[in-house]
Amino acid sequence: MGSESLFIKCKTCGKEISKTAKTCPHCGEKQKKLSIIHWVGIILVSLFIIGLINAPKHPKESSSSSSIAKVSATGQKETKMAIPSDQVQFIDAVEKFSNDFRDAKNELQQSALRDQRRSELSKLVRARTVSSWVGTISQLGTNTEGKAILSIQVSPDIEIKTWNNALSDINSNTLIAKSSELYSSLFNLSRGQQVEFSGDFFSSKIDYIEETSMTIQGSMRNPEFLFKFKSVKNLN
Template sequence: MESLLSYVPLMFFVVWFFSSWYLRKNKKSKTISVGGGFLGACIFFVVVSFALIPSNTNTNGRHQDKIKPAAQEAFERAISQHMRQYEATKNELVQRQLREQRKNKIAEILPDKSATHWLGVVKEIGATSDGKGILAINIDGGIQIKTYNNFFSDAGPKTLIPPDSDLYKVLLTLNPGSRVVFSGSFFESRQDYINEISISEAGSMRMPEFLMRFSFVERY
């Protein structure tokens, strides 16, 4: 795209030259031919520039000119759908059934319990007392993908990011609000298919937080 934009001035000159030549050939005055050629070139310049300059508008499936993987879109839709249904009922039996239905849907979408090149925005970035990296990423639908934030909870899963890793070097370049592409592995859960670490059922359904061991993060 940038290479095409670099040719716009040359195209402007070519259009102006041939427009002027055409008008003079058809016996227009020199002033009219030059002015008409210039006007035509200006119109051409405006149209081409708007056509070539990329848009950053988020639209269905897009995230600042990045296209979401199909699995991420399906995951976000499923979580959001069950979130709305959970909010719409006060019947605890129905609410529990909705959590089971969500589990089954996640299993269909993420059979290998992993995310590849998903898109999100950094919510939290920090370090534990022993210097390991903490990361939480928001994706659409009010969903958070994150590491644990303390050594004791992470003793088994080992989601915290070691200071001597390449991934830690990437974290040093990020801030809350940074847009990122990320990959990683979720953890198996009998209750939710992939491990969701909210304390209560209501928290799990309304503001879900899924545990991940990140393997790749990149700012864009």
């Protein structure tokens, strides 16, 4: 073991010589040694090879997984409903007056804002008829007679709905009869589903279109507009 660590063979004559010898004492041949530059080169090449070995074997798979995650995370947004322009204007107007109402300093200002909203709605839904509006079902049930009760949310604070009892509905006839095609179209729907709907609002001297809240606070901040549904179509 000692001789292997202290001696090497001369590449010319093949005889053993000292590792530190600059020339072979037997044949006089100069012994070549690796320079510092050579050693540095060898080290760099070794590090490069080690880096290749430790690098991820499937970088494309990682990128693909990331893309799939993004699609999953944004899937809900991608299925957002396209809202008709007249509905957008309606929602913007109602929400504007709702915000102004919250900032009102007294009941005089609140009453004036309700009058202003009535005037604005008379311009936006003059005929009180809308077509292909969209929203999310917030209530779907029946009254004691089995007629359907329906409420559709068109924004976080705005509901468009039928009455929920026969007594209130005597003059409006908004509850949906079991024998109607509209009732059949609702049969397989449920709360939380996105739908497209058409129908008519009701006339009101106070709000231009009838709103069912008992107080001005409810009417302005979380309005529930009475509606006669003519059609409802599932969008999911």
